[in-house]
Amino acid sequence: MFKAGFILNPAFFVGIIFRSYYLYPHHYSNDNHMVSLLKRYFLSLKFTALLLFTVLVIAWPVIVISLVVIIVGSYVLIDGIISLALAIKKRKTHMDWDQQFMSGLFGIFAGILTFFNPFILAGIIIFLLFY
Numbered sequence: 001m002f003k004a005g006f007i008l009n010p011a012f013f014v015g016i017i018f019r020s021y022y023l024y025p026h027h028y029s030n031d032n033h034m035v036s037l038l039k040r041y042f043l044s045l046k047f048t049a050l051l052l053f054t055v056l057v058i059a060w061p062v063i064v065i066s067l068v069v070i071i072v073g074s075y076v077l078i079d080g081i082i083s084l085a086l087a088i089k090k091r092k093t094h095m096d097w098d099q100q101f102m103s104g105l106f107g108i109f110a111g112i113l114t115f116f117n118p119f120i121l122a123g124i125i126i127f128l129l130f131y
């Protein structure tokens with residue numbers, strides 16, 4: 001059963017933001033002033049991006065999930081192509097090239113399958129997120 005309230009809950013994304021802030025040590029005393037400013041800038045940029053993503057998920061959940069599926073499918077396809085090319089390149093020097101070759105073939109297959117039927121990858125993503 002799909003738990004829609006879990007992903008639409010803004011407290012979930014705010015919890016991610018504050019959890020990521022407290023998990024990473026922020027000792028600014030050892031760094032110079034410019035590094036400290038850059039760390040704070042990127043932290044605020046990350047906070048703003050997650051807040052914007054939360055608003056988009058609440059406003060248009062179907063469109064956002066569709067975009068996430070397309071982005072993940074594109075990533076899997078590109079990663080499969082790169083893995084396949086690297087496996088072919090190192091087949092004469094490494095003994096484990098066949099595992100990377102199969103991983104590349106599976107990535108290409110999954111990426112192409114995503115573009116023909118994105119509901120499969122959407123189901124997998126929802127399954128991995130909520131179960």
